[in-house]
Amino acid sequence: MKYKSVFDIIGPVMIGPSSSHTAGAARIGKVARSLFGRQPKWITISFYGSFAKTYKGHGTDVAIIGGILDFDTFDERIKSALAIAHQLGINVTFSEEDAVTDHPNTARVKIGDDAGQLELVGISIGGGKIEITELNGFELKLSGNHPAILIAHNDKYGAIAAVANLLAKHQINIGHMEVSRKERGKLALMTIEVDQNIDQSVLDDLSLLPNILQVTKIVD
Amino acid sequence: MFRNVAELVQLAESKNIKISQVMIEQEMEIKEKTYEEVLSQMGQNLDVMERAVAKGLTGVHSFSGLTGGDAVLLQKYIQRGQFLSGEMILDAVSKAVATNEVNAAMGTICATPTAGSAGVVPGTLFALKNKLNPSREQMIEFLFTAGAFGFVVANNASISGAAGGCQAEVGSAAGMAAAAIVEMAGGKPKQSAEAMAITLKNMLGLVCDPVAGLVEVPCVKRNAMGASNAMIAADMALAGITSRIPCDEVIDAMYKIGQNMPTALKETAQGGLAATPTGKELQEKIFGVSLNKNN
Numbered sequence: 470m471k472y473k474s475v476f477d478i479i480g481p482v483m484i485g486p487s488s489s490h491t492a493g494a495a496r497i498g499k500v501a502r503s504l505f506g507r508q509p510k511w512i513t514i515s516f517y518g519s520f521a522k523t524y525k526g527h528g529t530d531v532a533i534i535g536g537i538l539d540f541d542t543f544d545e546r547i548k549s550a551l552a553i554a555h556q557l558g559i560n561v562t563f564s565e566e567d568a569v570t571d572h573p574n575t576a577r578v579k580i581g582d583d584a585g586q587l588e589l590v591g592i593s594i595g596g597g598k599i600e601i602t603e604l605n606g607f608e609l610k611l612s613g614n615h616p617a618i619l620i621a622h623n624d625k626y627g628a629i630a631a632v633a634n635l636l637a638k639h640q641i642n643i644g645h646m647e648v649s650r651k652e653r654g655k656l657a658l659m660t661i662e663v664d665q666n667i668d669q670s671v672l673d674d675l676s677l678l679p680n681i682l683q684v685t686k687i688v689d
Numbered sequence: 690m691f692r693n694v695a696e697l698v699q700l701a702e703s704k705n706i707k708i709s710q711v712m713i714e715q716e717m718e719i720k721e722k723t724y725e726e727v728l729s730q731m732g733q734n735l736d737v738m739e740r741a742v743a744k745g746l747t748g749v750h751s752f753s754g755l756t757g758g759d760a761v762l763l764q765k766y767i768q769r770g771q772f773l774s775g776e777m778i779l780d781a782v783s784k785a786v787a788t789n790e791v792n793a794a795m796g797t798i799c800a801t802p803t804a805g806s807a808g809v810v811p812g813t814l815f816a817l818k819n820k821l822n823p824s825r826e827q828m829i830e831f832l833f834t835a836g837a838f839g840f841v842v843a844n845n846a847s848i849s850g851a852a853g854g855c856q857a858e859v860g861s862a863a864g865m866a867a868a869a870i871v872e873m874a875g876g877k878p879k880q881s882a883e884a885m886a887i888t889l890k891n892m893l894g895l896v897c898d899p900v901a902g903l904v905e906v907p908c909v910k911r912n913a914m915g916a917s918n919a920m921i922a923a924d925m926a927l928a929g930i931t932s933r934i935p936c937d938e939v940i941d942a943m944y945k946i947g948q949n950m951p952t953a954l955k956e957t958a959q960g961g962l963a964a965t966p967t968g969k970e971l972q973e974k975i976f977g978v979s980l981n982k983n984n
Contacts, residue, residue, distance in 0.1 A: 595849030
């Protein structure tokens with residue numbers, strides 16, 4: 470079942486006008502912020518399909534920047550998110566792309582600062598629900614509706630088992646898990662959706678496992 | 690867990706509880722939350738809806754200038770007492786319009802089930818409030834009942850205009866509202882299902898053709914008609930009228946109609962009202978360019 474909670478139907482509370490073009494865009498931005506873990510210095514957004522054609526009328530631009538500023542879908546500050554980003558000295562650029570994507574509501578988000586950068590692709594599938602389909606070049610499927618752990622690791626045997634074992638030791642149940650790699654034996658990414666928020670100590674333990682390169686989380 | 694309307698009604702009847710209670714119990718189980726926590730969360734959504742209706746009734750206008758102020762016009766019309774249809778229907782319609790006008794103006798709303806169809810459920814609920822004097826808990830239950838039917842539609846068909854047309858958004862919202870009205874008025878679970886079926890049957894085939902791709906024209910007025918449709922269908926079900934086609938089959942029909950609907954009529958601003966001369970003119974005025982340039 471795609472929708473599991475009554476609050477997927479009666480909800481979210483949000484700034485209008487569109488659950489897909491406004492609330493969904495804010496959620497895509499917020500996932501990017503959550504994964505980056507800090508306020509970026511620059512933001513580059515590329516809109517595709519319906520997003521590219523109607524983003525100004527729907528406030529998709531302010532919503533996605535609002536999300537990157539860590540605002541929720543119902544935060545009134547979303548309306549002035551572009552001005553707030555400007556005041557914070559964040560460099561923001563938008564582009565409208567002509568390329569045809571799999572989903573009509575697609576956005577590519579690139580954010581960064583002197584210490585690093587992050588790039589993801591998000592789609593908005595209706596009623597405010599979103600999916601992240603690409604992260605730093607890895608294909609994945611992440612709803613952003615559950616807490617999740619993202620683990621960059623070496624594509625070696627035992628890496629996945631070690632992570633699963635450690636989560637089991639902490640009595641953390643895995644709801645959904647995916648592994649993606651660019652090339653055999655090189656860099657890979659584990660995406661693990663779990664039922665409860667994860668303590669930092671668990672992330673620290675995970676990052677100490679062999680072949681694990683980087684651990685980040687998305688909170689519910 | 691119920692998968693369709695038949696199972697939902699069966700669960701309520703076998704336990705001798707209301708549809709809203711079935712939904713509340715399922716939510717408690719899935720989220721591992723207490724009764725109070727689940728009710729409190731829905732209570733917050735109710736508060737948002739109430740504030741949106743109140744704000745809309747003060748008169749708001751969207752940035753594009755396409756929509757706004759109609760909720761106020763209707764309320765003034767009701768006060769003059771010369772209306773033809775019925776005070777409660779018009780009250781529901783004005784409050785549905787109020788919510789969607791706030792939505793179009795980038796105000797805060799609660800998606801029910803989407804932002805574009807956010808007016809129908811609160812519109813009918815707050816009109817009913819004056820007539821039935823429900824407790825706050827009963828108003829919260831209204832939202833759970835609406836949510837239960839929306840849950841079935843979302844999982845077995847669609848609540849997205851891009852996927853299923855307006856029948857999937859305002860159609861679903863109207864069916865959800867009709868079912869919840871019946872429960873609040875003291876109807877049986879089965880009558881809620883009949884009201885949902887009757888409503889949705891009369892929304893089948895409705896296309897999603899927003900002018901300039903904005904959630905304004907005709908969305909605001911479609912919420913108005915969704916609210917009135919829900920009220921009439923609820924009255925019919927409470928009168929003992931049943932749908933010859935069972936609710937689950939109506940939902941399935943809606944899904945299949947949505948699949949067969951041309952893309953131009955599914956939230957792309959390429960067909961229907963969006964493609965009329967006036968629709969295209971408004972689009973060019975708002976965006977400065979035609980949205981159809983790449984297609």
